[in-house]
Amino acid sequence: MSVVTIERKVLQKNDTLAAANRERFASNGLLVLNIVSSPGAGKTTLLEATIEQLRDRARIAVVEGDVQTDLDAQRVAKYGVPVVQIVTNGGCHLEANLVADAVGSLDLDQVDLLLIENVGNLVCPANFDLGEAMKVVVLSTAEGADKPLKYPAMFRKAAVLIINKVDLLPYVSVDVAEIRRHALQINPYLVIFETAATSRLGVTEWCDWLVAKLTAGHA
Amino acid sequence: MSVVTIERKVLQKNDTLAAANRERFASNGLLVLNIVSSPGAGKTTLLEATIEQLRDRARIAVVEGDVQTDLDAQRVAKYGVPVVQIVTNGGCHLEANLVADAVGSLDLDQVDLLLIENVGNLVCPANFDLGEAMKVVVLSTAEGADKPLKYPAMFRKAAVLIINKVDLLPYVSVDVAEIRRHALQINPYLVIFETAATSRLGVTEWCDWLVAKLTAGHA
Numbered sequence: 001m002s003v004v005t006i007e008r009k010v011l012q013k014n015d016t017l018a019a020a021n022r023e024r025f026a027s028n029g030l031l032v033l034n035i036v037s038s039p040g041a042g043k044t045t046l047l048e049a050t051i052e053q054l055r056d057r058a059r060i061a062v063v064e065g066d067v068q069t070d071l072d073a074q075r076v077a078k079y080g081v082p083v084v085q086i087v088t089n090g091g092c093h094l095e096a097n098l099v100a101d102a103v104g105s106l107d108l109d110q111v112d113l114l115l116i117e118n119v120g121n122l123v124c125p126a127n128f129d130l131g132e133a134m135k136v137v138v139l140s141t142a143e144g145a146d147k148p149l150k151y152p153a154m155f156r157k158a159a160v161l162i163i164n165k166v167d168l169l170p171y172v173s174v175d176v177a178e179i180r181r182h183a184l185q186i187n188p189y190l191v192i193f194e195t196a197a198t199s200r201l202g203v204t205e206w207c208d209w210l211v212a213k214l215t216a217g218h219a
Numbered sequence: 220m221s222v223v224t225i226e227r228k229v230l231q232k233n234d235t236l237a238a239a240n241r242e243r244f245a246s247n248g249l250l251v252l253n254i255v256s257s258p259g260a261g262k263t264t265l266l267e268a269t270i271e272q273l274r275d276r277a278r279i280a281v282v283e284g285d286v287q288t289d290l291d292a293q294r295v296a297k298y299g300v301p302v303v304q305i306v307t308n309g310g311c312h313l314e315a316n317l318v319a320d321a322v323g324s325l326d327l328d329q330v331d332l333l334l335i336e337n338v339g340n341l342v343c344p345a346n347f348d349l350g351e352a353m354k355v356v357v358l359s360t361a362e363g364a365d366k367p368l369k370y371p372a373m374f375r376k377a378a379v380l381i382i383n384k385v386d387l388l389p390y391v392s393v394d395v396a397e398i399r400r401h402a403l404q405i406n407p408y409l410v411i412f413e414t415a416a417t418s419r420l421g422v423t424e425w426c427d428w429l430v431a432k433l434t435a436g437h438a
Contacts, residue, residue, distance in 0.1 A: 006225045038257045038258040038259060038339070038341075038362075039257040039341045039362055039366055039369070039370060040257060040359070040361060040362025040363045040366055066369055067342060067369060067370055067371075067372075068368065068369055068370070068371050069365075069368050069369050071365055071368065071369065072369075090342075090372060092311065092340070092342035092343050119342065120257070120341065120342075120369070120370070121311070121340060121341070121342050121343075122257075122258045122339065122340070123286060123309075123311035123338065123339075123340050123343070124311050124340075124342070124343065140259065140361060142259060142359060142361035142384065142387065143257075143258055143259025144259045146288075146290055147258055147259055149287065149288050149290065150258070150285055150286060150287055150288050150290065150291075150339070151258060151286055151287070151339070152286075152287050153286075153309060165361065167390070168361065168387060168390055168391070171386070171387055171390050172387070173417065198392065
């Protein structure tokens with residue numbers, strides 16, 4: 001049995017489990033986001049800002065995925081929402097079965113919005129469906145405008161692109177219009193937001209869009 | 220045959236090929252660096268700065284690894300050194316056999332320093348030896364000080380840490396002393412440089428260290 005065959009089987013098994021997750025989330029009326037990015041693009045800060053803005057408007061829970069440590073879960077737990085940490089122990093992405101196990105400890109009837117923070121990796125998580133309604137890819141302006149072209153799979157599979165750390169634009173030789181152009185070249189359906197999550201800039205626009213999705217029943 | 224067994228076999232096979240690469244590089248008196256980082260940490264700019272400083276002191280060649288595009292190879296080729304591009308087509312890391320194929324098109328007798336730029340990924344490339352003398356991990360200050368703790372394997376396996384984009388320190392809430400402390404907590408043997416590759420800050424210190432390695436026969 002070749003390695004390629006094994007890989008295909010792993011992905012098929014994951015897709016089956018992801019479909020089961022998706023059905024379970026739908027029956028609970030949950031909106032589930034799979035938040036992906038390179039390490040250090042600002043996923044956790046964006047989560048904090050999102051929870052801060054939305055916790056009075058929606059019941060939120062978080063699944064944190066990390067290669068090591070529960071540092072991010074500790075950060076998010078301070079905001080008073082339920083958090084489950086998955087430590088992959090070297091694993092480069094979350095898989096549907098890990099998420100199924102993690103949400104087992106949550107009361108999903110008491111949750112409207114489930115935010116899954118994936119491992120920081122712009123490559124591997126693109127291949128693993130978790131049963132989410134959509135992937136949200138976060139790109140820091142400091143990473144440069146060529147990233148959608150160089151890591152196209154993630155941008156192709158995402159529904160939303162959040163261009164984060166726009167407050168650094170004066171100090172990096174990156175053109176945000178070029179990021180947008182490259183991203184839309186890979187995926188013309190991307191909904192794009194610009195944020196500086198640390199100072200909460202642009203977070204309201206993103207959160208209002210999310211609330212509209214929640215209200216519309218994730219249509 | 221389980222997935223874990225297959226993974227172990229893949230790694231074993233890679234280690235065998237990496238050992239062959241290492242022997243080949245040694246017989247040619249080559250110093251080979253495997254340069255790794257998250258996407259957008261500044262590997263390519265660091266390469267450009269390094270070539271600029273060292274091309275009169277050493278014969279340099281480059282192997283560029285990318286998921287897609289030859290944008291980086293185009294950038295490096297402008298500096299007049301031989302470049303071979305490996306496009307992994309979705310693959311999240313370079314492997315020893317890809318490097319063996321790539322260097323087949325170089326005249327290694329005419330090279331002193333081979334710089335391999337890996338795929339932007341702080342997780343997977345840690346497991347795949349390419350036959351290099353050392354891994355050099357590049358971390359952008361914009362990524363935050365917790366990265367060595369959250370992605371420890373790469374920092375454990377690297378000999379050198381280059382903290383890049385130090386020019387952004389006034390604009391990000393990151394303490395470079397904390398990056399150092401976390402990195403040395405994971406790997407006390409790390410040699411650490413601080414650079415701003417775009418403005419060439421700190422590049423001389425790094426290049427002088429490299430020249431000393433070259434002169435010492437990579438001891």
